[in-house]
Amino acid sequence: MAGLDPSLIAGLPTFAGLERKDLEILLSHAQAMRFAAGSSVFEQEEEARNFFVLLDGHIRVVRTTPDGQQVIVRYISEGELFGIAAALGRTTYPASAIAVADCVALAWSNAQWPELSARFPSLGANTYKTVGNRLQDAHTRVIEMSTEQVEQRVAHALLRLVKQTGRQTDDGIEIDFPITRQDIAEMTGATLHTVSRLLSAWEESGIVKGGRKRVVVRNPHQLMLKAESRNKN
């Protein structure tokens, strides 16, 4: 259906639980979708109609508070399941998803969820695991926000991004999609200004290298030190 390009299917490590044949059946129910960088995949409060697997690109998940404040919940990279609100008993998406690079995703209608999850138990297992990881991450973030200084939180955020999407360059490890200082601020509960100051200071000491919508980590080890103690380094 929808003429799935077979080449898209090649790399889906997350679905290793499924046998080749089952995978093909599952994929035959999916629809491929493309999103240009900057476009919206779904909006907060919108009725949850689909669940997705991201095949290529990067998506930012943002939650907006009643008074207009924005917080970045997380970034989604290739192979990840997302938009599974309906499976978790919600009728609307709790956050907005925005493509930060050109994206390709597979989408299934939520109406198919009961049938598909019954037919492919490993889809269910995968969902449990995904949600478990997210819950863990969310709690980790609460702890960080509760106990750490801004400098440590920013360092942790960068390390997480590097680990998740880092691409080795001759300069160091680069975060593989455009990200602004403001974005980092919204991930860490700091202000744009403070983040900018921190990155400037780190650039001074050769730990990172900045650019317009770019961050390259030159010295991950030193960055870990910043992340770990509230002492001066």
Next chain:
Amino acid sequence: MAGLDPSLIAGLPTFAGLERKDLEILLSHAQAMRFAAGSSVFEQEEEARNFFVLLDGHIRVVRTTPDGQQVIVRYISEGELFGIAAALGRTTYPASAIAVADCVALAWSNAQWPELSARFPSLGANTYKTVGNRLQDAHTRVIEMSTEQVEQRVAHALLRLVKQTGRQTDDGIEIDFPITRQDIAEMTGATLHTVSRLLSAWEESGIVKGGRKRVVVRNPHQLMLKAESRNKN
């Protein structure tokens, strides 16, 4: 098995999805456990052997950071499913659970999870929903921590506790288990001292009434005002 007291079974609203007969089968696989106030139900990092439903009492879930800081993840009240780490693909509990009042819980061995969840789809649905709610809560907390002042966070925490476990008294609504200023601090990422000061100020204006390990909310509406704007009231 384990001679379940039938009276315990009476009130299990959370499991409404199950028919009476199925419920009995499910319960026949469970083991009843009692925990005295202050005792540990399970420890962080301990191998996850069981999952539970709390029948009576209150349990505090605490996560400890590598450097010894503690953060209260949440409180569990009657009817809630907990300790489901294994179902989410983990082998150890990510946090400790401590009874803050005398507790009665039903426990199932994790080994039974695949069988039970296959046999009773509504158990699985229930788990998805529970996890969905928790994920939602965790994200809400991240947002609060990111965007709110300490005063608002403490107000929100109290309102949540009151909503979850409030007991009407002639003085106002009382939180139904012993809770210290330190506990509130660990829920909100503030210090004991700041929390104490805030509660003193609120007691001054008649919004709450404090006591040793006790908090009574006399004026929830005013407390909501404190929770909502960073303006002076």
Next chain:
DNA sequence: CCGGTAGTTTGCGCTGGCGCAAAGTCGGGT
């Protein structure tokens, strides 16, 4: 009834990081 411990309150000084302001700088579109 009494001593000890766990919990609470309050004072004081300091500072991390925010709010506000303004001046760069990069890059994409016409």
Next chain:
DNA sequence: ACCCGACTTTGCGCCAGCGCAAACTACCGG
């Protein structure tokens, strides 16, 4: 080639809330 909007940097003053310190008080066990 230029302009405009988006992104970034930096300076400065202020204050919420923390760290430290000390006193107070309610409960519990003996």
